[in-house]
Amino acid sequence: MIRMTLAEVAAALSGTLHVAGGDTAGTVVDGLVDTDSRQIGPGDVFVAKPGETTDGHLFVEAAVAAGAVLAIVERPVEASVSQIVVADAVAALSDLARTVVGHVRAHGRLQVVGITGSNGKTTTKNLLARILQDEGETVSPRGSFNNEVGAPLTMLRVTERTAYLVSEFGASGPGEIARLAGLVAPDVGVVLMVGMAHAGGFGGVEATLKAKTELVEQVRAGGVAVLNADDPRVVTMAAVARERGVAVHWFGRGEGAEVRAEEVEVSAAGTRCVVAIGDERMPLRLRVLGEHHVMNALAAIAAARALGVSPRDAIARLETVELAERWRMQPMGSERVRIINDAYNASPDSMAAALRTLAQITGPGQRKVAVLGAMSELGEYAGEEHDRVGLLAVRLRIERIVVVGAEARRLFLAAVGEGSWDGEAVFFEDQDAAFDYLLGELRDGDRVLVKSSNAAGLRFLGDRLGESFS
Structure with missing residues (x-):
């Protein structure tokens, strides 16, 4: 953030300034801005954003203790810090x-x-x-x-x-x-x-x-x-x-x-x-x-x-970039059992691309294993799009299709309907059951894709598999 006086910040936000301590309207702030009190450091600005499960106003004191010099709030709070009161904290950001x-x-x-x-x-x-x-x-x-x-x-x-x-x-x-x-x-x-x-x-x-x-x-x-x-x-x-x-x-x-x-x-x-x-x-x-x-x-x-x-x-x-981002086509495990953890986000397009990549990087004598969870935010298209992924996994000759979570069950049923009915496709309600199965099923040479939307949480299953086969 650039150097601004408290008065300039208040004017930019159409807010009401309440100074505290030795501050005046001319006091300058130039720290970072965050809505997470745990990320606040000395000289920073804390924005008390109401949330779905908690309220940032409850953490103003924690932010002050961490070094915040200004709090942007929707209502004044009892805290030893200057505050700017705004109608909407998110809009103020x-x-x-x-x-x-x-x-x-x-x-x-x-x-x-x-x-x-x-x-x-x-x-x-x-x-x-x-x-x-x-x-x-x-x-x-x-x-x-x-x-x-x-x-x-x-x-x-x-x-x-x-x-x-x-x-x-x-x-x-x-x-x-x-x-x-x-x-x-x-x-x-x-x-x-x-x-x-x-x-x-x-x-x-x-x-x-x-x-x-x-x-x-x-x-x-x-x-x-x-x-x-x-x-x-x-x-x-x-x-x-x-x-x-x-x-x-x-x-x-x-x-x-x-x-x-x-x-x-x-x-x-x-x-x-x-x-x-x-x-x-x-x-x-x-x-x-x-x-x-x-x-x-x-x-x-x-x-x-x-x-x-x-x-x-x-x-x-x-050419110097080794990893695009954590949980995005992230190689884990070892050459013995390679885990590709790509379970931060998933859509029909990215799911298809990841499955094709699994097929492309698996060599002779190695098995393709896809651990798949639900794709979120598809609305009325969810059923047919999960069906398409199940069909594609079978047509790419994925040897083991492991489907996790009730929201992805259509994917499993589609794979079975396409011909993966002799143990090639399996379904588990939860990650622990899938993890136990995979520990016993995976073998040397396997190449394993873990793919789901963030909400399905399979990235954590991918982490566990990566640690187990490292």
């Missing part, structure tokens, strides 16, 4: 983020990149941040900080020295991306794909398309939209960009892409390809597992190129 980013942009060299898409946002964000960090101070989200709280908290980490802000925008309904991207008016907007992820919340894939287009609508005039040339729905966004005076740069594997991947090869060691840009052909070796991450890498290269970074430099930096 956004107001403060808009103010801080606007100030830094006006007085520094800050450029902002916004990333959205049904899948791949966090991986692309991490890849792009790795490229940009060698160019100048780069701020990007921790984990998947991409919602109405996480995105502003990331924005509030910029300073006058920050050269790049990489923001990830997720949404569970219409209008959310517009609100978040509207806080910063990105110089570059990246749209990865439009798929079935969160389709239940949006009301279908066409509504998802409209929501993802909101990012392109918020890119500043004269900026750049980096679009997936292989996704017909994303291609329609080009017209929106051009109407707003936004240039369009394409990435993909087809001939229409300016940044294109050719000769893609997948192995247990990672993914190799040739990146083609005009007449140049540049080899890329990604250590991150999965053919689908080639598209994320292309998007990062294209976005960096729009910011003036040499593609050769971008590729060299990408």
Whole structure:
């Protein structure tokens, strides 16, 4: 956060300032901002956000004890700290983020990149941040900080020295991306794909398309939209960009892409390809597992190129990345039994991509084992999409399909109906039962994918398996 007086912060939030101790309206604050009292340090600002299970106002004293010098609250609390009372603490986060980013942009060299898409946002964000960090101070989200709280908290980490802000925008309904991207008016907007992820919340894939287009609508005039040339729905966004005076740069594997991947090869060691840009052909070796991450890498290269970074430099930096993010195609276990823990998020598209990767990295004499849980937020599409995954697992000749959790039972039934009825597919209500089964079932040479949505919690099962076979 930039240096601001208490009065300036209160004005930005349209809040009422109550000073405490030796503070005055002119007292300056310049610490980090957080809604989690456990993350507060000396000089920081604590935002007392009401939650679903608890209330941030109960933790103001803990934040003060940790060193907070200002609390942003919805009601005054008994605490020895200056407070700014606002109508809505979450909205206040956004107001403060808009103010801080606007100030830094006006007085520094800050450029902002916004990333959205049904899948791949966090991986692309991490890849792009790795490229940009060698160019100048780069701020990007921790984990998947991409919602109405996480995105502003990331924005509030910029300073006058920050050269790049990489923001990830997720949404569970219409209008959310517009609100978040509207806080910063990105110089570059990246749209990865439009798929079935969160389709239940949006009301279908066409509504998802409209929501993802909101990012392109918020890119500043004269900026750049980096679009997936292989996704017909994303291609329609080009017209929106051009109407707003936004240039369009394409990435993909087809001939229409300016940044294109050719000769893609997948192995247990990672993914190799040739990146083609005009007449140049540049080899890329990604250590991150999965053919689908080639598209994320292309998007990062294209976005960096729009910011003036040499593609050769971008590729060299990408080749140093060993893991996109914890619980995202994360190799665990050992060469004896390799566990691929990809259970932080799941959608029909990412589930299919992970299963195909499992098939691609499993060699002769090795077994493919898929441990699968539910995909969340699919609404009325949940049944048929779980059916499709079950069918795909059988058609990819996955030797063991282990389905965990009642919400994923359709997946198991689909696999059985497709022919995995002789013990190849098994179902367990809970993780402990699945873990016990797998301890006895897995053998040398097995390659095991653990995949589910975050809510299903199979990432913890993946961790346990990784420790057991390390």
